[in-house]
Amino acid sequence: MAELHVNIVLASGARIGRGKAVLLEGIRDTGSISAAARALGMDYKRAWLLLDSLDSAFDTPVVERKAGGVGGGGAALSPFGLELLGRYRRIEAAAMALAEADLEVLEQHALPSAGPKI
């Protein structure tokens, strides 16, 4: 079925989309940036860049790093990170629900293979 992907674009130009939401969920669920990246098949460097871009977009940290300890520390979403993720997923679900009938009609006209994805 067709889907709706949403991007929040702040006045500064910073974007929050599906890739960042999935990464935040991975960190929430694994307690570690590297474990989240691994679970998503995402380059660690890319995960780090996505988080860096989130951290420079807001006046409040999105992820809290915990140094040291057995296993070399970890990471968790900050309260603001959890709020950001919740708002993103809520907007996405509501937008998808309101678009459902339109998406169904468009899918009826869709060809199975779409050629180049641009």
Place this chain on the structure above:
Amino acid sequence: MAELHVNIVLASGARIGRGKAVLLEGIRDTGSISAAARALGMDYKRAWLLLDSLDSAFDTPVVERKAGGVGGGGAALSPFGLELLGRYRRIEAAAMALAEADLEVLEQHALPSAGPKI
């Protein structure tokens, strides 16, 4: 103010987003692919690729080319192209309206300059 950008992603992987919507509006308003691209500051080749990807996504043409005539012919949206554009813009406006309060809260935490845009 923050904005919501939406992409329709069909089961085939084909995407309809803001770039294609703006191009379709340009063709509707100018009656010509090259005039639309020029008005948008878009490469003609890119405009052509976007339209090609739309045409291979659906079983119905999105743009109708008119050959010949004074000025070398032109282009117009097909009835399906107008419908696609209308549905996209309606989904976008409704999603933006439902996200408004969330976007306002997030914008209150936003820094003016967001660093690298990824």
